[in-house]
Amino acid sequence: MQxxxxxxxxxxxxxxxxxxxxxxxxxxxxxxxxxxxxxxxPDFYQNVIGREKDxxxxxxxxxxxxxxxxIAIPHTEGEFVNVRRVIPVHLEEPVTFKNMIDPxxxxxxxxxxxILNNDPEGQSNILxxxxxxxxxxxxxxxxxxFKSTDKSAIYEFLNRSFADQEL
Amino acid sequence: xxxxLAACGAGVNSSHQIKDALEREMGDRGYDxxxxxxxxxxxxEDMISKYDIFTPIAKTDLGFTPSIPxxxxxxxxxxxxxxxxxxxxxxxxxxxxNGLK
Numbered sequence: 001m002q003x004x005x006x007x008x009x010x011x012x013x014x015x016x017x018x019x020x021x022x023x024x025x026x027x028x029x030x031x032x033x034x035x036x037x038x039x040x041x042p043d044f045y046q047n048v049i050g051r052e053k054d055x056x057x058x059x060x061x062x063x064x065x066x067x068x069x070x071i072a073i074p075h076t077e078g079e080f081v082n083v084r085r086v087i088p089v090h091l092e093e094p095v096t097f098k099n100m101i102d103p104x105x106x107x108x109x110x111x112x113x114x115i116l117n118n119d120p121e122g123q124s125n126i127l128x129x130x131x132x133x134x135x136x137x138x139x140x141x142x143x144x145x146f147k148s149t150d151k152s153a154i155y156e157f158l159n160r161s162f163a164d165q166e167l
Numbered sequence: 168x169x170x171x172l173a174a175c176g177a178g179v180n181s182s183h184q185i186k187d188a189l190e191r192e193m194g195d196r197g198y199d200x201x202x203x204x205x206x207x208x209x210x211x212e213d214m215i216s217k218y219d220i221f222t223p224i225a226k227t228d229l230g231f232t233p234s235i236p237x238x239x240x241x242x243x244x245x246x247x248x249x250x251x252x253x254x255x256x257x258x259x260x261x262x263x264x265n266g267l268k
Contacts, residue, residue, distance in 0.1 A: 055176025055207065063245065077177045077206070100181070101225045101241025117179050125187060127180040131246045 009086045009126065009162055012155040014039070019092045024049055027074055030089055030114060039116060040081050047076040048114075056098030058107050059131075065139045069110035069146050072097040073127065078118040086126060087114035088154055090146075111146050133161050169193070169267045171202040171258075172218040173240065174227065178206035181224045185240045189222065192255045198262060219267050220258060236261045 016033065020026035031045035052074055061068040072095075094108035113130050134142070145157050171189055175181035182204035193200040205214075207223065212231050215221060221233050222240040238257045242250040261267075 051176045059244075063250070064247070073180070075177055075180060078179055101239075101244065103225050115180055125180070125184050127244065128184050128187070128246060131184075131244060135245060135247055 007084050008159070009084075009129070010088065010155055010158045011085060012152060013037075014085065014087050015151040015155045016087065016089045017092065017149050017151065018089055021093045021095060023052060023072075023074075023095055023097055026089065026091065026095055026112070027052070027114075030087060030112075034087065034114075034116070039083050039085065041079070044076065044080045047080050048074050051076050052097070056100055056103050058097030058099045058109055059134075060099055060107055061134055064135050065142075067139055067143055068134070070097075070107045071111045071113060071130075071134065072109045073100075073113050073115055073130065075115035075117065081116040081118050083116055084119050084126075085116045086130070086158075087116065088112070088158060089114060090149055090154060092149070129162055129165055132165050133158075136165075137161055169198055169200045169220070169262060170218045171200060171220045171222055172210070172215060172235075173202050173204045173222045174207045174210060175204075175224050176207060178204055178209070181244055182206075185222055185224065185243050188243045188246075188251065189240070189255075189258065192251075193258065193262075196255070196259060198259070199268075219265070220261055222254075222258070236265060 018026045020029055027049055034040045057073045059071050061070050089112035091110050096106050097109045099105045115126050148154055173182040173185040186202040186204040189202050190200055207227055215233050221235050221237045224241040240254050243254050
Protein backbone atom coordinates (compact mmCIF):
# COMPACT_ATOMS: atom_id res chain seq x y z
CA MET A 1 0.00 0.00 0.00
CA GLN A 2 1.30 3.42 -0.88
CA UNK A 3 2.17 5.67 2.03
CA UNK A 4 1.28 9.33 1.95
CA UNK A 5 4.81 10.51 2.51
CA UNK A 6 7.30 9.24 -0.06
CA UNK A 7 10.50 7.61 1.18
CA UNK A 8 13.56 9.80 0.57
CA UNK A 9 15.18 9.02 -2.78
CA UNK A 10 18.68 9.40 -1.35
CA UNK A 11 20.19 8.29 1.94
CA UNK A 12 23.70 9.43 2.89
CA UNK A 13 24.59 5.96 4.12
CA UNK A 14 24.03 4.53 0.62
CA UNK A 15 26.25 6.88 -1.39
CA UNK A 16 29.29 5.01 -2.66
CA UNK A 17 32.69 5.60 -4.25
CA UNK A 18 34.04 2.70 -6.32
CA UNK A 19 37.49 2.05 -7.76
CA UNK A 20 36.31 -0.97 -9.78
CA UNK A 21 37.03 -0.94 -13.49
CA UNK A 22 34.32 -3.12 -15.05
CA UNK A 23 30.55 -2.95 -14.93
CA UNK A 24 30.37 -6.47 -13.51
CA UNK A 25 32.80 -5.63 -10.68
CA UNK A 26 31.19 -2.38 -9.64
CA UNK A 27 27.64 -3.75 -9.78
CA UNK A 28 28.75 -6.78 -7.76
CA UNK A 29 30.47 -4.56 -5.17
CA UNK A 30 27.46 -2.30 -4.71
CA UNK A 31 24.95 -5.17 -4.83
CA UNK A 32 26.81 -6.91 -1.99
CA UNK A 33 26.64 -3.74 0.13
CA UNK A 34 22.94 -3.29 -0.60
CA UNK A 35 22.24 -6.94 0.23
CA UNK A 36 24.04 -6.54 3.58
CA UNK A 37 21.71 -3.64 4.38
CA UNK A 38 18.63 -5.63 3.39
CA UNK A 39 17.75 -3.22 0.59
CA UNK A 40 17.76 -5.83 -2.17
CA UNK A 41 17.03 -9.53 -2.57
CA PRO A 42 19.80 -12.14 -2.98
CA ASP A 43 19.11 -12.46 -6.72
CA PHE A 44 19.50 -8.71 -7.30
CA TYR A 45 23.04 -8.82 -8.73
CA GLN A 46 22.35 -11.64 -11.18
CA ASN A 47 19.25 -9.91 -12.45
CA VAL A 48 20.84 -6.48 -12.79
CA ILE A 49 23.89 -7.79 -14.63
CA GLY A 50 21.79 -10.07 -16.84
CA ARG A 51 19.52 -7.21 -17.70
CA GLU A 52 22.49 -4.92 -18.40
CA LYS A 53 23.69 -7.35 -21.09
CA ASP A 54 20.34 -7.51 -22.87
CA UNK A 55 19.04 -4.02 -22.13
CA UNK A 56 21.99 -1.74 -21.30
CA UNK A 57 21.59 1.44 -19.27
CA UNK A 58 24.44 3.76 -20.29
CA UNK A 59 23.25 7.33 -20.98
CA UNK A 60 25.36 9.59 -23.18
CA UNK A 61 25.36 13.02 -21.51
CA UNK A 62 27.55 14.38 -24.30
CA UNK A 63 24.34 15.26 -26.12
CA UNK A 64 23.37 17.45 -23.15
CA UNK A 65 26.80 19.08 -22.85
CA UNK A 66 30.18 17.83 -24.08
CA UNK A 67 31.76 18.75 -20.72
CA UNK A 68 29.64 16.22 -18.84
CA UNK A 69 30.69 12.62 -18.17
CA UNK A 70 28.36 9.78 -19.12
CA ILE A 71 26.20 8.03 -16.54
CA ALA A 72 24.48 4.66 -16.26
CA ILE A 73 21.30 3.69 -14.42
CA PRO A 74 21.60 -0.05 -13.64
CA HIS A 75 18.32 -1.45 -12.34
CA THR A 76 16.00 -4.43 -12.49
CA GLU A 77 12.44 -5.42 -11.75
CA GLY A 78 10.79 -4.38 -8.51
CA GLU A 79 10.54 -7.94 -7.24
CA PHE A 80 14.30 -7.97 -6.54
CA VAL A 81 14.40 -4.86 -4.35
CA ASN A 82 12.91 -3.96 -0.97
CA VAL A 83 12.83 -0.15 -1.16
CA ARG A 84 12.37 2.78 -3.49
CA ARG A 85 15.72 4.56 -3.54
CA VAL A 86 18.47 5.83 -5.84
CA ILE A 87 22.02 4.66 -5.08
CA PRO A 88 24.62 7.18 -6.29
CA VAL A 89 28.03 5.69 -7.14
CA HIS A 90 31.01 7.86 -8.06
CA LEU A 91 33.40 5.86 -10.26
CA GLU A 92 37.06 6.67 -9.74
CA GLU A 93 37.94 4.98 -13.03
CA PRO A 94 35.92 5.10 -16.25
CA VAL A 95 33.78 1.97 -16.66
CA THR A 96 32.46 0.78 -20.02
CA PHE A 97 28.69 0.45 -20.44
CA LYS A 98 26.56 -0.02 -23.55
CA ASN A 99 24.25 2.80 -24.63
CA MET A 100 20.63 2.43 -23.53
CA ILE A 101 19.12 3.93 -26.68
CA ASP A 102 21.79 2.56 -29.05
CA PRO A 103 22.80 -0.81 -27.55
CA UNK A 104 25.40 -1.51 -30.26
CA UNK A 105 27.59 1.37 -29.05
CA UNK A 106 29.68 1.58 -25.88
CA UNK A 107 30.71 4.51 -23.73
CA UNK A 108 32.86 5.31 -20.73
CA UNK A 109 30.79 6.06 -17.65
CA UNK A 110 31.90 7.99 -14.54
CA UNK A 111 28.80 7.94 -12.34
CA UNK A 112 26.00 5.48 -11.61
CA UNK A 113 22.50 6.12 -10.39
CA UNK A 114 21.44 2.60 -9.43
CA ILE A 115 17.65 2.64 -9.27
CA LEU A 116 15.87 0.53 -6.67
CA ASN A 117 12.21 0.82 -7.54
CA ASN A 118 9.60 -1.41 -5.95
CA ASP A 119 6.74 0.89 -6.92
CA PRO A 120 6.92 1.87 -10.60
CA GLU A 121 3.23 2.74 -10.87
CA GLY A 122 2.48 4.78 -7.81
CA GLN A 123 4.84 7.70 -7.66
CA SER A 124 6.68 10.24 -9.75
CA ASN A 125 9.06 8.68 -12.23
CA ILE A 126 12.56 8.24 -10.79
CA LEU A 127 14.30 8.15 -14.16
CA UNK A 128 12.52 11.35 -15.19
CA UNK A 129 13.84 13.02 -12.04
CA UNK A 130 17.39 11.84 -12.76
CA UNK A 131 17.22 13.11 -16.32
CA UNK A 132 15.74 16.43 -15.17
CA UNK A 133 18.67 16.74 -12.77
CA UNK A 134 21.18 16.06 -15.56
CA UNK A 135 19.58 18.39 -18.07
CA UNK A 136 18.51 21.36 -15.93
CA UNK A 137 21.30 21.69 -13.33
CA UNK A 138 23.98 24.18 -14.36
CA UNK A 139 26.87 22.55 -16.21
CA UNK A 140 29.44 24.05 -13.82
CA UNK A 141 27.62 22.59 -10.82
CA UNK A 142 27.26 19.21 -12.54
CA UNK A 143 30.95 19.11 -13.48
CA UNK A 144 31.90 19.74 -9.84
CA UNK A 145 29.33 17.22 -8.62
CA PHE A 146 30.50 14.43 -10.91
CA LYS A 147 34.13 15.00 -9.83
CA SER A 148 33.37 15.02 -6.12
CA THR A 149 34.52 12.10 -3.97
CA ASP A 150 32.97 13.54 -0.81
CA LYS A 151 30.01 11.29 -0.03
CA SER A 152 28.34 13.86 2.21
CA ALA A 153 28.67 16.55 -0.47
CA ILE A 154 27.27 14.17 -3.13
CA TYR A 155 24.31 13.37 -0.89
CA GLU A 156 23.61 17.00 0.03
CA PHE A 157 23.75 18.18 -3.57
CA LEU A 158 21.45 15.42 -4.84
CA ASN A 159 19.01 15.82 -1.99
CA ARG A 160 18.80 19.57 -2.54
CA SER A 161 18.62 19.37 -6.33
CA PHE A 162 15.91 16.71 -6.41
CA ALA A 163 13.86 18.46 -3.73
CA ASP A 164 13.78 21.56 -5.91
CA GLN A 165 12.38 19.68 -8.91
CA GLU A 166 8.87 20.16 -10.12
CA LEU A 167 7.65 17.37 -12.39
CA UNK B 168 -8.72 5.27 -28.41
CA UNK B 169 -5.18 4.79 -29.74
CA UNK B 170 -3.31 2.07 -27.89
CA UNK B 171 0.47 2.31 -27.59
CA LEU B 172 2.80 -0.33 -26.16
CA ALA B 173 5.99 1.02 -24.51
CA ALA B 174 8.68 -1.43 -23.52
CA CYS B 175 12.05 -1.61 -21.80
CA GLY B 176 14.18 -4.29 -20.16
CA ALA B 177 12.69 -4.14 -16.68
CA GLY B 178 9.34 -2.51 -17.43
CA VAL B 179 10.00 -0.28 -14.44
CA ASN B 180 11.61 3.02 -15.30
CA SER B 181 12.27 3.81 -18.97
CA SER B 182 9.03 2.43 -20.35
CA HIS B 183 7.01 4.22 -17.67
CA GLN B 184 8.70 7.51 -18.54
CA ILE B 185 7.84 6.96 -22.22
CA LYS B 186 4.26 6.06 -21.27
CA ASP B 187 3.85 9.23 -19.17
CA ALA B 188 5.43 11.46 -21.84
CA LEU B 189 3.44 10.02 -24.77
CA GLU B 190 0.11 10.17 -22.96
CA ARG B 191 0.75 13.79 -21.96
CA GLU B 192 2.11 15.04 -25.29
CA MET B 193 -0.30 13.17 -27.54
CA GLY B 194 -3.14 14.31 -25.26
CA ASP B 195 -1.95 17.89 -25.67
CA ARG B 196 -1.99 17.35 -29.44
CA GLY B 197 -5.61 16.28 -29.24
CA TYR B 198 -5.32 12.50 -29.46
CA ASP B 199 -7.00 10.00 -27.15
CA UNK B 200 -4.00 7.84 -26.30
CA UNK B 201 -3.60 5.03 -23.78
CA UNK B 202 -0.10 3.64 -23.30
CA UNK B 203 0.92 0.49 -21.44
CA UNK B 204 4.48 -0.13 -20.15
CA UNK B 205 5.82 -3.68 -20.18
CA UNK B 206 9.01 -5.72 -20.14
CA UNK B 207 10.35 -6.58 -23.59
CA UNK B 208 10.66 -10.25 -22.67
CA UNK B 209 6.91 -10.43 -21.93
CA UNK B 210 5.86 -9.26 -25.39
CA UNK B 211 4.23 -11.85 -27.63
CA GLU B 212 2.83 -11.62 -31.14
CA ASP B 213 -0.64 -11.96 -29.65
CA MET B 214 -0.05 -9.15 -27.13
CA ILE B 215 1.40 -6.71 -29.65
CA SER B 216 -1.47 -7.33 -32.08
CA LYS B 217 -3.82 -5.69 -29.55
CA TYR B 218 -1.96 -2.34 -29.87
CA ASP B 219 -1.72 0.29 -32.58
CA ILE B 220 1.90 1.47 -32.15
CA PHE B 221 4.98 -0.09 -30.50
CA THR B 222 7.44 2.34 -28.84
CA PRO B 223 10.56 0.59 -27.49
CA ILE B 224 13.47 2.64 -26.08
CA ALA B 225 15.84 1.20 -28.68
CA LYS B 226 15.79 -1.10 -31.66
CA THR B 227 14.54 -4.33 -30.13
CA ASP B 228 14.70 -7.94 -31.29
CA LEU B 229 11.40 -9.48 -30.23
CA GLY B 230 12.08 -12.76 -31.99
CA PHE B 231 9.32 -11.95 -34.47
CA THR B 232 8.44 -9.06 -36.76
CA PRO B 233 5.94 -6.72 -35.10
CA SER B 234 2.65 -6.51 -36.95
CA ILE B 235 2.17 -2.85 -35.96
CA PRO B 236 4.19 0.35 -36.65
CA UNK B 237 7.33 0.77 -34.53
CA UNK B 238 8.68 4.14 -33.32
CA UNK B 239 11.97 4.13 -31.36
CA UNK B 240 11.22 6.37 -28.38
CA UNK B 241 14.58 6.43 -26.55
CA UNK B 242 15.30 10.15 -27.12
CA UNK B 243 12.21 11.00 -25.03
CA UNK B 244 14.14 9.80 -21.98
CA UNK B 245 16.43 12.85 -22.06
CA UNK B 246 13.50 15.16 -21.29
CA UNK B 247 14.93 17.69 -23.73
CA UNK B 248 12.25 19.15 -25.96
CA UNK B 249 14.44 19.27 -29.05
CA UNK B 250 15.26 15.56 -28.70
CA UNK B 251 11.73 14.43 -27.87
CA UNK B 252 9.90 16.40 -30.56
CA UNK B 253 10.98 14.21 -33.52
CA UNK B 254 9.69 11.15 -31.63
CA UNK B 255 6.35 12.82 -30.87
CA UNK B 256 6.13 13.98 -34.50
CA UNK B 257 6.80 10.43 -35.72
CA UNK B 258 4.10 9.03 -33.45
CA UNK B 259 1.65 11.67 -34.68
CA UNK B 260 2.60 10.97 -38.29
CA UNK B 261 2.02 7.25 -37.64
CA UNK B 262 -1.39 7.99 -36.12
CA UNK B 263 -2.39 10.09 -39.12
CA UNK B 264 -0.99 7.82 -41.84
CA ASN B 265 -2.68 4.77 -40.34
CA GLY B 266 -5.97 6.57 -39.67
CA LEU B 267 -5.81 5.66 -35.97
CA LYS B 268 -8.52 6.93 -33.65
